[in-house]
Amino acid sequence: MSNFQEQINILVEVQGVELEIHQADRLVNALSNEAAALDQAVAEREAMVSSEKAALDGLRKAYRDLESEAKVNAEMVVKSNEKLRAVKTNKEYQSILKEIDEIRKKNSGIEDRMLEQLETIESAEASVKSKEAELAGFVQSYREKKEMFAAKEKRERQSVEALNEKKARISANADPQIFTVLDDVKKKVRGLAVVPVQQAICMGCHMNIPAQLFNELQRFDELRFCPHCHRIIYWKEQG
Known part of the structure; x- marks a missing residue:
């Protein structure tokens, strides 16, 4: 075999190694992209659960506000009843009775809204619980896949390193020109x-x-x- 034929064989061999390196690099990039996609999927699911929990907290706060308002109204009724015992004219008596009736009607509406709010809260709590369970399962699967991708990526990077060393050994015998x-x-x-x-x-x-x-x-x-x-x-x- 002529020296020039050997040089051609080196070029062909180096080209073959470079193709292997290119394929390994593509696989490394693909694994890296898949891992990034998993990260994004987890982040999106966590954000969704966080959003639902924030909405649930808002519902609970709204219920507490209604509860506080109902409590204030109940106290007003107690005070109005105390005032009844002290009135001296029928006109004042009727005025206070009307006031008590209006407060009770208002509280009745608040209590209806509180019941509706409780149902909404229970539904939201069930949804959050379900989403948290789904998230926990997804995160577990995510961790397993991330470990698998990391192991594969490590092997491919080691393969690229070995191929580059092989390329360097082959290239050492080639004419630089x-x-x-x-x-x-x-x-x-x-x-x-x-x-x-x-x-x-x-x-x-x-x-x-x-x-x-x-x-x-x-x-x-x-x-x-x-x-x-x-x-x-x-x-x-x-x-």
């Missing part, structure tokens, strides 16, 4: 930068190359490029 050319080609083409030619067809763009160029490829004496896609090409014997 060849890698300069390879980097230039990578900037110009999408996908593989080094491709074989089989039966006079470039495996990068699947176009026929000139017969003379196909014959020259088999010499392995210099870098050659596809006249159509401009990738680095090399002759690969049919298996």
